[in-house]
Amino acid sequence: MAYDFWYWPEIPGRGEFVRLTLEACGIAYRDRAREGGADALIADMADHGEAPAFAPPYLAIDGVAIAQTANILLYLSERHECGPSGMKSRYWLAQLQLTIMDMVAEAHDVHHPVGVDLYYEDQKAEALRRADGFRNARIPKFLGYFERALAAESRPWLAGGRWSYADLSLFQLVAGLRYAFPLRMATLAEQFPAVMALHDRVAALPELQDYLASDRRLPFSEDGIFRHYPELDAP
Amino acid sequence: MAYDFWYWPEIPGRGEFVRLTLEACGIAYRDRAREGGADALIADMADHGEAPAFAPPYLAIDGVAIAQTANILLYLSERHECGPSGMKSRYWLAQLQLTIMDMVAEAHDVHHPVGVDLYYEDQKAEALRRADGFRNARIPKFLGYFERALAAESRPWLAGGRWSYADLSLFQLVAGLRYAFPLRMATLAEQFPAVMALHDRVAALPELQDYLASDRRLPFSEDGIFRHYPELDAP
CATH class of the missing domain: 3.40.30.10 (Glutaredoxin)
Known part of the structure; x- marks a missing residue:
């Protein structure tokens, strides 16, 4: 069903x-x-x-x-039973996923720092201030954490030898950040090679090719969580 | 151990x-x-x-x-094995807990709308704007959800007949909101009787009396997540 x-x-x-x-x-x-x-x-x-x-x-x-x-x-x-099993992987992946969702919430709040019920245009001054801290402090801090998580295992995926929902989510997070902050992400890419390589491995997963090429996969836009406002981006 | x-x-x-x-x-x-x-x-x-x-x-x-x-x-x-067991309760309680943590994050962002690395005093103008939406839209929306969750079950606790970590957390959330926004919470209390009654039942749990009276229980303050800045509160 x-x-x-x-x-x-x-x-x-x-x-x-x-x-x-x-x-x-x-x-x-x-x-x-x-x-x-x-x-x-x-x-x-x-x-x-x-x-x-x-x-x-x-x-x-x-x-x-x-x-x-x-x-x-x-x-x-x-x-x-999709992805790594076992208790240790379970809490580790949940922890990573929650940290990914925390960063998603912060990426949203960059363009809505004052209120979800207001338009971006009505909080643009505040967004400019918040974007500065997000680009310069928060993106490196979060990506540095995921880099460390990958490097610690020295394995292709976050929980070792098999991909998991957290790997798929980290791919989507990186894709969203690249859409919203292309200049900043271009500057930072070389500092986080394991994260960037993971993004590319997920993008190449045979299990996802049909989906990624279909219209079931929705594009990013300025109605979503990850929004590209050029004034909020910088190298 | x-x-x-x-x-x-x-x-x-x-x-x-x-x-x-x-x-x-x-x-x-x-x-x-x-x-x-x-x-x-x-x-x-x-x-x-x-x-x-x-x-x-x-x-x-x-x-x-x-x-x-x-x-x-x-x-x-x-x-x-503390609290309700069973798969249904498990995902339900996790869902409630995550929603509680979302509100905790928003309560924090009221006094830090622009950046976690800045002082409150450096983002006070933005905080005044964000507090307005938090008090008038977000607090009622979140508490209304928890009220609905309790009313639906018509039971004393979020997952039925036995208290859980989510009940303890909802108690702490209400306590924090009362500390930070006493005027607003006084106005809203009668709209959310089940939530307020749950707060009081947790406060009276025999299992917590020793702890709540001890110095292991830390008080709220303006260094924490829930902060009482009178200028951010209103009935």
């Missing part, structure tokens, strides 16, 4: 981290809001009384919503 | 969510940075090459760091 997957239909956003795992692991799903639109998503969100979701993405299973990106990925990896 | 628990020694912060579960579940631990200071924490963080932590809090176990608050709590609840 295919999962009912729900996320905003127009952007990759946090939903893309779930899609990548569903696709790479060959798990059947229906992308419900891409079929029925945002209105269908909003209606469905009101419909999981027993275990509601605070926000998309979520999987709707027997009337219950399994939400929070890292939690969905934990669920899928445990249910479908 | 007692766990080695590491967090900044002067503030409750994210570490307090872990402490509450360690204490309420009767799990032995050493609060290492409160024994050895922040320097000992910084030195230890460099010492988990195989699985480093991005940031405290973490548990150091056999040279490995188990980090990210929600991940630590998942680990402890599974290892120590």
Whole structure:
């Protein structure tokens, strides 16, 4: 039976981290809001009384919503034996995934430092200040951590010899950062060779080629989490 | 054997969510940075090459760091059979915990909207703007979600008949919000009776009385995540 997957239909956003795992692991799903639109998503969100979701993405299973990106990925990896198994990998991958999601939230807040309910144009002055710290302190700190995580293992993937949902997510994070901050990422690339090599290995995974070339893979845009505003980027 | 628990020694912060579960579940631990200071924490963080932590809090176990608050709590609840068990509760509680941590991050960003590396005084104008949206939109949205989660079950605790780490965490979240935004929380209290009642039930748990009265329980302050700046609060 295919999962009912729900996320905003127009952007990759946090939903893309779930899609990548569903696709790479060959798990059947229906992308419900891409079929029925945002209105269908909003209606469905009101419909999981027993275990509601605070926000998309979520999987709707027997009337219950399994939400929070890292939690969905934990669920899928445990249910479908996709990726490394074993207790040690489990908490390590969850830890990495949560750190990836923390950086995703910060990447969003660069263009929305004052409020999610305001337009970018109404918080541009604050965004310029926040972008400076994000480019110069936060990107190197986060990527340095993932570089260290990869280097420590001296292996191609974050948990050793087999790719995991966290590897797919790190690929998406790097892709998003390159879209939003192309100048800064070009400068930093050589400092984080293991992270950049991991991005390229995920992009070349046979399990993802069909998906990445399809229209199921949504492009980044200025409606999403990773936005390219040239004034927020610098080498 | 007692766990080695590491967090900044002067503030409750994210570490307090872990402490509450360690204490309420009767799990032995050493609060290492409160024994050895922040320097000992910084030195230890460099010492988990195989699985480093991005940031405290973490548990150091056999040279490995188990980090990210929600991940630590998942680990402890599974290892120590403390709280509801069963797969359904497991993902539900993880989902709630992650949503609590999202609100904790937003509560922090109210006083640090532009950058974690800057002082509050250097981003006060931006903080005033962000606080407005946090008080009027975000607090009601998050508390409304937890109210719905409790009401749906019509039970005293988030996962039914037995308290869990997510209940302890929701208590701490409400306590932090009351400290930082006393005027706003006084106005909102009657809209979220189930959340407020849950706070009071956790505060009265026999398992926590010794801890809450001890000096192991750190007070909130303007060095922490929840800060009381009167100019950021309003009814």
